[in-house]
Amino acid sequence: MVFFTSVSKLDGRTYKILLAMVITAIGALTAIGISIGTIYLPVITLITGALFVQYMRRRTNEVIYDERTTIINHKASAAAIAGYTLGVTAIGYLLVTMGSTIDPAYKTMGYTLLYTGCGLLLLRAMFYYYYGWKHGG
Numbered sequence: 001m002v003f004f005t006s007v008s009k010l011d012g013r014t015y016k017i018l019l020a021m022v023i024t025a026i027g028a029l030t031a032i033g034i035s036i037g038t039i040y041l042p043v044i045t046l047i048t049g050a051l052f053v054q055y056m057r058r059r060t061n062e063v064i065y066d067e068r069t070t071i072i073n074h075k076a077s078a079a080a081i082a083g084y085t086l087g088v089t090a091i092g093y094l095l096v097t098m099g100s101t102i103d104p105a106y107k108t109m110g111y112t113l114l115y116t117g118c119g120l121l122l123l124r125a126m127f128y129y130y131y132g133w134k135h136g137g
Contacts, residue, residue, distance in 0.1 A: 009059055009060065009061040010056060010059050010060045010061065011060070011061065011062065012060070012062040012064075015056055015057075015060045015062070015064070018056055019053065019056065022049050022052055022053055022056075023049075025045070025049065026045055026046060026049040029041060029042070029045040030042040030045055030046065033045065081120065081124055084117075084120065085117045085120055085121060088113045088114075088116055088117040088120075089113070089114060089117040091110075091113055092109075092110045092111070092112075092113030092114035092116075092117060093110065093114070094110070095107065095109050095110025095113065096110035096111060096114065097110075
């Protein structure tokens with residue numbers, strides 16, 4: 001029987017393999033839980049998986065998250081927000097303008113997409129203001 005106290009430090013390759021296995025298990029068990037109609041299996045799976053990933057991260061002996069990773073993460077997040085907002089507003093605008101000629105339900109979907117884009121921009125502005133205030137920017 002293996003106890004958690006006897007586990008040695010993980011190297012980077014082992015960490016990545018275990019992380020891929022955990023992510024696969026989380027995805028599979030979440031899909032199974034949703035398909036059988038229970039909410040407990042996905043919630044328990046997500047919580048257990050997050051705790052296990054946190055445990056693995058503490059047991060690794062290599063740097064997993066550094067300044068370069070932070071900068072890449074920030075740039076990727078900004079690009080994803082910009083791309084999502086542009087796509088949602090373009091599709092929403094098309095659905096609103098062409099919705100009355102095709103199907104009136106498309107007009108409602110277009111407004112929903114436009115409000116989603118506006119809400120995301122508002123949320124980004126609030127976080128930008130907060131972090132600017134917090135870090136003295």
